Amino acid sequence: MGHVDHGKTSLLDYIRKTNVTAGEAGGITQSIGAYTVDLGEGRKITFIDTPGHAAFSAMRARGAQVTDIVVLVVAADDGIMPQTVEAIDHAKAAEVPIIVAMNKMDKPNVNPDKVKQGLMNYDLVPEEWGGDVIVVPVSAKTGDGVDELLESIYLQAEMQELKANPERKAKGVVIEAKLDKGKGPVASVLVQNGTLRTGDNLISGTTMGRVRAMIDDKGRTVKEAGPSTAVEVLGLEDVPGAGDTIFAVEASLMKKVQEERKNKEREQLIREPKKQRLEDLFGDAAEGETKELKLIVKADVQGSVEALRGSLEKLSNDEVKVKIIHAAAGAVNESDISLADSANATVIAFNVRPDSKAKTLAERSHVEVRTYRIIYELLDDMEAALKGMLAPKYQEIYMGKAEVKQIFNITGVGVVAGCLVTEGKLVRGGKLRIYRDNVMIVEGNAKTLKHYKDEVKEIAAGLECGCAIDGFNEIRVGDYIECYLIEEIKRA
Numbered sequence: 495m496g497h498v499d500h501g502k503t504s505l506l507d508y509i510r511k512t513n514v515t516a517g518e519a520g521g522i523t524q525s526i527g528a529y530t531v532d533l534g535e536g537r538k539i540t541f542i543d544t545p546g547h548a549a550f551s552a553m554r555a556r557g558a559q560v561t562d563i564v565v566l567v568v569a570a571d572d573g574i575m576p577q578t579v580e581a582i583d584h585a586k587a588a589e590v591p592i593i594v595a596m597n598k599m600d601k602p603n604v605n606p607d608k609v610k611q612g613l614m615n616y617d618l619v620p621e622e623w624g625g626d627v628i629v630v631p632v633s634a635k636t637g638d639g640v641d642e643l644l645e646s647i648y649l650q651a652e653m654q655e656l657k658a659n660p661e662r663k664a665k666g667v668v669i670e671a672k673l674d675k676g677k678g679p680v681a682s683v684l685v686q687n688g689t690l691r692t693g694d695n696l697i698s699g700t701t702m703g704r705v706r707a708m709i710d711d712k713g714r715t716v717k718e719a720g721p722s723t724a725v726e727v728l729g730l731e732d733v734p735g736a737g738d739t740i741f742a743v744e745a746s747l748m749k750k751v752q753e754e755r756k757n758k759e760r761e762q763l764i765r766e767p768k769k770q771r772l773e774d775l776f777g778d779a780a781e782g783e784t785k786e787l788k789l790i791v792k793a794d795v796q797g798s799v800e801a802l803r804g805s806l807e808k809l810s811n812d813e814v815k816v817k818i819i820h821a822a823a824g825a826v827n828e829s830d831i832s833l834a835d836s837a838n839a840t841v842i843a844f845n846v847r848p849d850s851k852a853k854t855l856a857e858r859s860h861v862e863v864r865t866y867r868i869i870y871e872l873l874d875d876m877e878a879a880l881k882g883m884l885a886p887k888y889q890e891i892y893m894g895k896a897e898v899k900q901i902f903n904i905t906g907v908g909v910v911a912g913c914l915v916t917e918g919k920l921v922r923g924g925k926l927r928i929y930r931d932n933v934m935i936v937e938g939n940a941k942t943l944k945h946y947k948d949e950v951k952e953i954a955a956g957l958e959c960g961c962a963i964d965g966f967n968e969i970r971v972g973d974y975i976e977c978y979l980i981e982e983i984k985r986a
């Protein structure tokens with residue numbers, strides 16, 4: 495895992511290229527989401543090539559711990575970047591040890607000490623500085639250090655004393671799955687324990703099937719796959735989800751388990767999955783369940799992030815501890831939501847909002863995202879949550895949003911934004927919030943809301959409107975206007 499362009503793909507490519515044995519040379523390498531390299535003497539490492547840490551946590555949210563070790567790639571000329579921090583926090587939340595591959599060491603302007611210093615800021619203390627984090631300088635370009643990296647990974651694995659039993663029936667996890675026109679449902683499965691064989695009966699999530707064929711990461715048809723190898727499995731009846739666990743079972747068991755699972759899933763659909771909600775925190779705490787209020791903090795600027803982190807952590811009391819598992823400047827993204835989902839945390843968004851993908855994901859995974867614009871309101875809420883007195887008197891009802899397409903200067907009125915309503919509707923009397931690049935820059939009331947020449951009560955998605963905001967003339971093309979109604983909440 496690591497920041498974009500720090501060399502994850504290059505490093506993996508280099509490792510693949512140099513670990514192709516004679517028999518495999520020229521063979522088609524499959525993209526099955528995982529790749530095994532042979533260090534000799536029976537020592538093998540399987541790299542999981544998930545597209546980023548968000549996917550990693552998405553799998554974890556489904557209960558699948560897929561990796562034993564995380565290799566964090568940090569470019570030595572660039573240092574710790576936002577996605578590096580995200581990756582660190584995802585790995586920490588999963589309690590998986592981190593090995594740092596300090597990449598691009600061939601470049602002239604590298605600064606290894608700065609990288610190490612940066613790691614220290616996230617409690618990753620390099621071995622040579624007295625800590626337990628292995629930092630290996632590498633270059634995906636020249637290949638320098640790659641052997642050392644592989645050895646370090648192996649060493650770390652040995653220290654963890656990871657064991658599996660190849661004799662038992664297979665248990666694995668789905669890394670990727672798709673519907674292939676010719677082959678039907680195809681699932682990349684990482685076998686985690688036991689040995690998977692062709693002809694085995696499989697159960698995965700709500701689907702099942704029989705292993706018709708298996709193809710390994712080098713494109714070869716194989717008859718069996720042992721622990722820590724990944725294979726493409728053909729023969730499932732449906733496409734399973736990434737992160738689903740897969741079991742080889744007796745035929746008689748298959749039908750029974752299948753039915754039970756379907757029932758259970760139906761029940762779960764009816765009963766919403768239980769996620770941390772601030773309102774419920776005290777109730778949980780009283781039952782002795784929650785001892786930690788886990789938060790992810792996103793804010794418009796780094797200064798606010800630090801201020802919030804400090805203030806929030808100070809709210810901890812004897813019964814409940816505030817734990818900030820990730821904090822960064824910027825909009826709430828998918829990575830934040832998947833981390834919150836897997837760690838059962840609440841996302842605090844200060845002067846920022848979720849981007850559209852994050853919003854969808856949050857709704858789907860029932861992750862609570864609380865947006866604030868005033869720091870003491872935020873702290874009040876958190877304090878109240880900790881004391882179990884959180885009872886918001888008012889709530890916002892999201893009405894819709896519009897994109898600013900044009901700006902008009904109209905004498906007597908001021909600046910009018912020509913907008914296209916893209917979601918829901920804008921309503922007169924509603925509160926407006928203006929976002930630029932997902933950062934809230936101002937809130938106010940609509941001075942006018944017009945459809946062509948007519949003042950209107952509301953304007954629905956797909957329509958254009960002219961909107962002037964009371965006291966705000968700095969609106970620009972590309973800004974978003976969100977519309978809310980404020981409603982009083984009746985106390986139960």
Ligand code: GDP
Nearest residue numbers: 498499500501502503504597598599633634635
């Ligand atoms: P990813 O986004 O983390 O997968 O990064 P890529 O593997 O795509 O690498 C991003 C860029 O950095 C590419 O242009 C690579 O050629 C370059 N790059 C990757 N590793 C190295 C390295 O060790 N040395 C140098 N000089 N360039 C590298």
